[in-house]
Amino acid sequence: MNLSCIIIDDEPDAVDLLELLIKQSTEWQLKAKCYDALEALAFLKKNHVDFIFLDINMPQLTGMELATLLPPQTKIVFTTAYSEYAAESYTFQTIDYLLKPITLKRFLSSVQKIEPYFLKHQSERSVNAETDRDYFFVKSGKAFRxxxxxxxxxxxxxxxxxxxxxxxxxxxxxxxxxxxxQQLLQPFIRIHNSYIINSEQLVKIEDNHIFIGDKRLPVSEKFRSSFMEIIDKKKF
Incomplete structure (x- = not known):
């Protein structure tokens, strides 16, 4: 699963180990390695990631203190050598709590928590998007239609x-x-630099053209493969 993350930890060896585990075991994109909380705050102000690996015992600001400064929706995997913070960690958007030293077995177990967590939430967002997008408003003159x-x-x-x-x-x-x-979901499909069609209104496909309503529209080479991939799923 393609997720993005950063590591926040003041111990270089711990960062290197976690980076190695990520590269060996996942398809995640590690966007940054931050060695103190202030560096992490500066990075997160300008960049989005799906979740963070956050060490608890750090100078200047601890991981728990940093967590209180982050947006409340920030997803966190805490990493620490101390188990006594586990209960407190779940007052945040905590996906998992990893005790150091992190073994491959324990990391793989964490992957089995992290990826399903995001798959579940993506599915929920998709269902909500379908429900919320039955209609929209278009400004026409001084009115919204x-x-x-x-x-x-x-x-x-x-x-x-x-x-x-x-x-x-x-x-x-x-x-x-x-x-x-960017605001449309299926059944809307891009077929050309100039056209997005509602595939539910599609009448016929012939050569490199589609027929929709009383119009004949071209399917460009650029979009033909992705268009036909969707159409192939509807074939008997």
Whole structure:
């Protein structure tokens, strides 16, 4: 699973061991190694990571003190040589509590906690996104129009704006197609630099074109493979 993390620990040997375990056992991206709390705070202000490995006993600020300064949603795996902090650690968004020295067996056990944790939360976000995105509002003149996603045929990029084509009408949205794409989930599929279609409204695919509504739209070489990969899953 592709997750990002950082290590915060003032002991170089402990950092090196944890880095080695991450590289050998996971596909995670280790974005930084911070050797004190202040360095970590500076990094986290400018960079996002999925979770942090956080040592408890550090100079200047302990791991527990640092945890109180982080955004409350920060996910933490505590690392320490002392077991007495375990209960207190779970007052934060703690995924696991690793006692040093960290063995390969114990690290692999932690991986089995961390990855399912994020898979579960990603699934929940996906379900919520599907529920929340049945419609959206589009500014048209001085008013905001409510548009049902199921009624959309396609989006067409035209320089500095996007043409939204539905079953009933066409509206101009003063946004870039790329920005709109980032807010859409399937069944919306990018088929061309200029087009995103609602695959539920798709009527036919022929050669390098699709038919949707009364329109024939091109499928570009750039997007053909990803488009057909989705379509292949719907074939009998």
């Amino acid at each position: 409510k548009i049902s996603l199921k009624d959309i045929l396609y989006f067409e990029g035209e320089k500095d704006y996007v043409r939204l084509v539905t079953l009933q009408e066409q509206l101009l949205i003063y946004r870039r197609l790329k920005d709109i794409e």
